[in-house]
Amino acid sequence: MPADIEAVAVTVTRTLRGLGVAAPPDSTVAFASALAEVGVANRGLAYWAGRATLVQRPEDVPIYDRVFEAVFGGRRASELVAAPEAEEHVTVLVDSDEVDGEDAGDPVDGPTLTLRWSDREVLRDKDFATCTADELDEAHRLMADLRVVGARRRSRRLRPTRRTRGVIDLRATSRRSLRTGGEALRTAHREPGHRLRRLVLLCDVSGSMEAYARALVRFAHTAVAGRTQVEVFTLGTRCTRITRQLRSRDPDAALRAAAVAVDDWSGGTRLGSGLRAFNDTWGVKGMARGATVVILSDGWDRGDPEVLAEQVRRLHLVAHKLIWVNPLKVTPGFAPIARGMAAALPHVDELVEGHSLRSLESLAELIRR
Numbered sequence: 424m425p426a427d428i429e430a431v432a433v434t435v436t437r438t439l440r441g442l443g444v445a446a447p448p449d450s451t452v453a454f455a456s457a458l459a460e461v462g463v464a465n466r467g468l469a470y471w472a473g474r475a476t477l478v479q480r481p482e483d484v485p486i487y488d489r490v491f492e493a494v495f496g497g498r499r500a501s502e503l504v505a506a507p508e509a510e511e512h513v514t515v516l517v518d519s520d521e522v523d524g525e526d527a528g529d530p531v532d533g534p535t536l537t538l539r540w541s542d543r544e545v546l547r548d549k550d551f552a553t554c555t556a557d558e559l560d561e562a563h564r565l566m567a568d569l570r571v572v573g574a575r576r577r578s579r580r581l582r583p584t585r586r587t588r589g590v591i592d593l594r595a596t597s598r599r600s601l602r603t604g605g606e607a608l609r610t611a612h613r614e615p616g617h618r619l620r621r622l623v624l625l626c627d628v629s630g631s632m633e634a635y636a637r638a639l640v641r642f643a644h645t646a647v648a649g650r651t652q653v654e655v656f657t658l659g660t661r662c663t664r665i666t667r668q669l670r671s672r673d674p675d676a677a678l679r680a681a682a683v684a685v686d687d688w689s690g691g692t693r694l695g696s697g698l699r700a701f702n703d704t705w706g707v708k709g710m711a712r713g714a715t716v717v718i719l720s721d722g723w724d725r726g727d728p729e730v731l732a733e734q735v736r737r738l739h740l741v742a743h744k745l746i747w748v749n750p751l752k753v754t755p756g757f758a759p760i761a762r763g764m765a766a767a768l769p770h771v772d773e774l775v776e777g778h779s780l781r782s783l784e785s786l787a788e789l790i791r792r
Contacts, residue, residue, distance in 0.1 A: 428458045431494065435473060438490045444483045450476050466495055547781040550753070552634035562780050563641050563674065571646035571653070571787045573620035573715050576743075581613035589614035620715050620743060621652040622790060625701065627720030628657045628685060629692035635750045635778065636688070637678065639719045642783050644669045644677045654710060658697040658720065659687035664705070692723055694763050695730035702737050715790055716742040719777055721751050722764025732766035739770040748777035748786060 432455035439446050457472035470491055478487050546554075546562060554562060581590060587610070595611035624643045628636045643655040647669040657663045668680035682688060705711070716738060724731055739745045747767065751757060753776045759768050768774065775789065776782040 428463060429455055431463060432458060435490055435494050436477065438494070439477060439483075439487060442486050442490065444477070444486055445479065446477050447479070463495075469495065547784075548779050550778045551638045551750070552778070559638065562638065565780055566638075566641055566645055566783065567674065569642070569645050569784060569787050571622070571642070571649060572651045572791055573622040573653075574743075574791060575617045576620050576713070578616045578618045580616055582616040584612050584614045586614065587612060619651055620713060621654065621710070622646060623706070623711055623714050623716045623742075624653065624655045625698070625716070625718045625720075626655065626657050627659070627692070627694065627718075628688050629659045629723070630689045631692060631721055631723045632750075633689050635719075635721075638783075639748075639777065640665075640669075640678060640681060641674060642786075644674050644681075648672060648674075648677075654705075656701055656705075657681075657685050657688075658692075658694055658701075658718075659685070660691045660693050660697070661687055662697040662700040662704075663687075691725060692763075693726040694720060694722075694724040694767075695726040695728070695734055698731065698734035698738065702734055706738055707741055711738060712741045713743050715744050715746070717746045717748060717786070717790065718767075718771075719748040720763075721749055722747075722759065722761040722767065724761075724763030726763075728762040728766035731763050732770070735767040735770045739772075744772045745770065746773040746775065746786075746789065747771045748775055750776065750778040752776045753778045753782070 432451050436446050436451040436454065453476040454473055457476055458469060461468035461472050463469050473491060474484070474487060478484055546558060546565070549558065549562075551559065551562070583592065583595065589612045592611040592613045596607050596609075599609060599611060600607040624646065626636065626639050626643055628640070632639075640655075640657075643653075643665075646653045647655060647666060653666070654664070655666050655669055657665055663685050665681045665684055668684050669677045671677040671680065702711075706716075718735075735745070747764075749759075749764065752774065759765050759774070773789065775786060777786060
């Protein structure tokens with residue numbers, strides 16, 4: 424390979440790299456081999472030889488053109504100066520449903536790079552107690568996307584099945600035999616179906632739960648609005664059933680109706696007596712039997728812990744699963760040392776967190792399982 428071709432290839436490649444073009448290491452050899460085939464006398468062929476071997480991106484073509492004209496035109500490489508890059512104006516837009524035109528800024532000339540970001544992932548892990556009013560409103564809106572349904576269980580009612588197992592359906596088999604002259608060549612069968620387990624939510628709305636009560640009742644509204652078998656009660660100084668108030672599709676109207684119905688909102692805490700009223704009036708008599716029962720409380724109780732332990736034990740005996748949701752469980756060094764929590768813990772199947780939107784999403788999945 425002639426020395427002048429090697430010199431031209433090395434000069435062009437080094438100049439391109441100095442101007443910011445990412446020429447691969449083997450591009451110099453490829454360019455030199457191409458020039459050896461087409462020669463340097465024909466500038467048109469030499470141009471495309473370099474264009475094919477040295478340029479990897481379309482935006483590098485103008486720089487290559489300037490370098491090629493400089494080298495083959497007899498100019499020195501030091502005379503080349505990188506062309507000034509166009510100024511990019513960055514506009515940051517918050518990912519929301521509405522964008523205020525006045526806050527977006529005046530339109531600018533030239534290219535504009537638009538960056539979009541969302542704080543929803545951060546909000547999912549943020550403690551309800553530290554959220555601002557706007558953040559709580561956004562968390563409530565996101566909570567509407569939750570699907571809260573109970574686990575499925577086998578039903579006593581039989582349903583038709585195409586499988587050849589289960590109880591023989593004599594009536595359907597007889598009707599089918601009429602097609603074959605009264606001979607029952609194929610039998611029809613029925614098997615148990617499935618239905619959703621009832622879900623019972625017991626929300627603590629006492630003063631110690633004030634930072635979490637509205638969010639947890641909003642979670643309960645999401646479950647009731649799904650039109651599944653859900654019952655909701657509040658616990659404070661008494662036990663109040665608010666299922667009917669939460670049936671409204673409008674979450675704000677449902678919460679207002681629940682606040683009117685609950686007289687002891689942000690009041691004292693008597694979990695033991697409240698659970699006893701629930702067990703005696705609704706729970707043990709049938710509402711909690713075979714159901715998934717969820718108690719949403721921090722476990723602070725001013726009553727007798729023995730009464731609370733006894734009522735939780737009664738509830739555990741009739742329920743399919745008893746879940747206790749404690750918003751304080753996420754606190755570093757948490758231990759169930761509160762009298763009420765310590766007394767109830769031996770009779771609880773699951774103790775989970777309930778301080779953030781993500782923890783409530785995990786709770787919905789636990790209930791479904």
